[in-house]
Amino acid sequence: MKTTQLIQKTIRAGIFAMALFCSSSLFAQVKIGSNPTLINAANNLEVEASTSGRVTSVDKVTGQMTVKDGTEGSGKIFTSDANGGASWQTTTNQTIWIGEQVGVYQVPGWAGNTSDPNDRIPLVPRAGSLVGYDATTKLYTIQQAGYYRIHVGARMTGTTGGSGARLAISLNGQLGPFAEPQTLVYAGSFPIYGIFWEGYFAAGEVYGLMLWNFTATTPQYINVDKGFMSVTKLF
Structure with a gap:
């Protein structure tokens, strides 16, 4: 037992x-x-x-x-329709990327072209920004086709030699929309100037913040700080 x-x-x-x-x-x-x-x-x-x-x-x-x-994709939100069916949808008026300059950057003298990477201001993405920025080329790549607003700005704190500088948006590595806010002929501290561009941008297009020296006869070196660029998806 x-x-x-x-x-x-x-x-x-x-x-x-x-x-x-x-x-x-x-x-x-x-x-x-x-x-x-x-x-x-x-x-x-x-x-x-x-x-x-x-x-x-x-x-x-x-x-x-x-x-x-x-339906998934970069920068989308998960939402529902009237019947409760969930899917990923593109948001409107969402700032998907912000980059800020750290320290002072010196833009070198005229290189004879508008595609010199040295004319682009290096930026550091802020926390929460989506992917797309290449620190080597200093350009942001559009991840998804749509209507966007690109906003750039910078403060120029002085220059040596020559005159003439344009704040610009780098478009696919070349000079895009630009503004000529001032002629730099002496050291000093100037306000932050900014420009923006809105339109339909295809996936794969690249943009960046640049200071373009257009004085070819006299070498010019621009000191710049407070640079920034933001990318907002409109719809």
Whole structure:
């Protein structure tokens, strides 16, 4: 009798251990929908539609939920229609990128062209800005086609030699819209000047803040600070 009870206790303990093992290993991840036996190792939960690439998942480390339904895109918000159907939609009048100059930057003398990267002011993206800025080229790349406002500004704190400088927006590496707010002939501190440009911009176009020296006869070096550029998606 005692032997039978001991065997029963051993069996129950074995069943409990097996159940515990199965619950911790087999059910650590959950996959629902298409390809139910395949799940990304980084996810705890996946719900996959029959359309390839459309899946809702939850990361096992960060807990972040990712929804890919074909409407996702950079800078969009997740919202619903009148029937509660959710999708990613483009927001309106959203500033998606802001870059600010750190310290004083010296724009070198005229290089004989309007595509010299040294004429572009280096900027540091502010926290919360979306991707798109290349610190090497000092240009921001439009990620999604649409109507945008590009706003740039800078303060010129002095110059050596010559005269003539234009605050400009660099367009695809060349001189774009520009303003000629002042002639710089001596050291000093001038107000911040700014210009903006609105229009339809295609994905892949690049923009930047530049100070263009157009005096070819006398070398000119412009000191500039308080530079900035913002990119706002209108719709």
